[in-house]
Amino acid sequence: MKKTILVTGGAGFIGSNFVYLLLDERKDYKVVCVDALTYAANIHTLNKAMQNPNFKFYKEDIRNREGIFKIFEDEKPDIVVNFAAESHVDRSIENPAIFLETNILGTQVMMDACRKYGVERFHQVGTDEVYGDLPLDRPDLFFHEDTPIHTSSPYSTSKASADLLALAYYRTYGLPVTISRCSNNYGPYQFPEKLIPLMINNATQNKPLPVYGEGLNVRDWLYVKDHCYGILAVLEKGKVGEVYNLGGHNEKANIEIVKIILQELGKPESLITHVADRKGHDRRYAIDPSKANKELGWGPTTMFNEGIKLTIQWYKDNMDWMRECTSGEYMQYYQKMYANR
Ligand code: NAD
Numbered sequence: 221m222k223k224t225i226l227v228t229g230g231a232g233f234i235g236s237n238f239v240y241l242l243l244d245e246r247k248d249y250k251v252v253c254v255d256a257l258t259y260a261a262n263i264h265t266l267n268k269a270m271q272n273p274n275f276k277f278y279k280e281d282i283r284n285r286e287g288i289f290k291i292f293e294d295e296k297p298d299i300v301v302n303f304a305a306e307s308h309v310d311r312s313i314e315n316p317a318i319f320l321e322t323n324i325l326g327t328q329v330m331m332d333a334c335r336k337y338g339v340e341r342f343h344q345v346g347t348d349e350v351y352g353d354l355p356l357d358r359p360d361l362f363f364h365e366d367t368p369i370h371t372s373s374p375y376s377t378s379k380a381s382a383d384l385l386a387l388a389y390y391r392t393y394g395l396p397v398t399i400s401r402c403s404n405n406y407g408p409y410q411f412p413e414k415l416i417p418l419m420i421n422n423a424t425q426n427k428p429l430p431v432y433g434e435g436l437n438v439r440d441w442l443y444v445k446d447h448c449y450g451i452l453a454v455l456e457k458g459k460v461g462e463v464y465n466l467g468g469h470n471e472k473a474n475i476e477i478v479k480i481i482l483q484e485l486g487k488p489e490s491l492i493t494h495v496a497d498r499k500g501h502d503r504r505y506a507i508d509p510s511k512a513n514k515e516l517g518w519g520p521t522t523m524f525n526e527g528i529k530l531t532i533q534w535y536k537d538n539m540d541w542m543r544e545c546t547s548g549e550y551m552q553y554y555q556k557m558y559a560n561r
């Protein structure tokens with residue numbers, strides 16, 4: 221009999237890539253997607269999945285206990301992977317409340333449903349931002365799974381809270397929990413509020429590219445499909461109660477990323493505009509993935525110079541998708557965040 225895997229946030233960036241990976245490469249799963257379709261989702265992302273008999277979609281909010289419990293009653297998932305979250309640091313600085321509600325209380329609702337109906341695994345999709353940041357002048361330092369939690373933004377604090385709650389549910393109730401903490405993802409279907417798709421979108425329209433501060437902050441970039449393979453590896457080979465860091469030792473300063481995008485698109489560097497820095501801006505993220513390498517046999521397969529080309533080409537081929545994302549609410553958001561920056 222097919223196992224049922226319930227994926228929350230599957231209409232968003234990483235969740236949708238994970239849904240497609242399952243439908244393509246794990247045909248023995250029935251995939252149930254639960255997503256509230258917030259501003260960050262684009263339902264057209266799931267067009268192809270909707271035609272697959274192994275896929276079912278529910279528009280539901282993970283904060284809605286009654287609605288979530290009903291889905292569990294109907295679908296009886298064996299495995300739950302919780303991607304659903306408010307995910308953008310800049311928005312969390314403007315309005316923290318929704319981050320606490322969705323990322324902490326929504327996670328609690330999902331785990332309560334798992335306790336009530338019983339699952340073989342609850343996987344929490346976490347972030348390296350829970351470890352805070354590293355200094356720019358200490359390239360020898362990395363985030364390990366036992367690096368102390370030390371958050372900077374309301375977003376990272378809400379994600380750290382969810383991780384701690386998940387570990388508490390493991391210890392207190394014996395819920396079979398695993399957690400992965402990944403570095404920055406890039407690839408198809410990423411909402412254009414985040415660095416890479418925002419810069420691709422602006423550059424293709426010859427609009428200014430807003431680099432925060434001097435652009436020297438460093439992020440550790442991983443192609444989204446590699447993150448999805450990492451989560452699968454944790455589900456299939458990971459130990460309950462454990463945390464696994466996922467990353468590919470691919471650190472780049474923001475300004476380097478922006479220049480690569482301009483070069484790939486054949487656009488001039490004069491489009492770069494330095495704007496006011498993010499409040500509390502984390503300096504450097506850098507994951508040590510050796511535990512996942514050793515215990516799960518996982519490692520990235522798409523190198524950055526290949527992944528960024530694939531990503532830019534995907535956005536060029538999917539301009540309609542980009543236009544859907546950037547109409548309506550996005551215009552107001554962009555105006556508010558960047559107009560007088
Ligand atoms: P995203 O913002 O692109 O997608 C989030 C999805 O969750 C959207 O489809 C949205 O509609 C849905 N959602 C939001 N609130 C919801 C709610 N209350 N109920 C149901 N659905 C809701 O985010 P993403 O970049 O795909 O990130 C997915 C997960 O991975 C998040 O938990 C994030 O913290 C984590 N993560 C992201 C990255 C990254 O680089 N993007 C890296 C590490 C970890």
Ligand code: DAU
Binds near residue numbers: 505
């Ligand atoms: O590290 C994992 C995290 O990566 C995830 O948990 C988050 O969900 C995800 O959004 C991402 O967080 P960042 O804050 O690192 O990503 P963002 O794309 O917002 O920014 C990347 C860097 O680029 C950061 O240093 C800020 C900078 N930046 C961003 C934007 C949107 C700019 O310089 N200009 C911009 O317009």
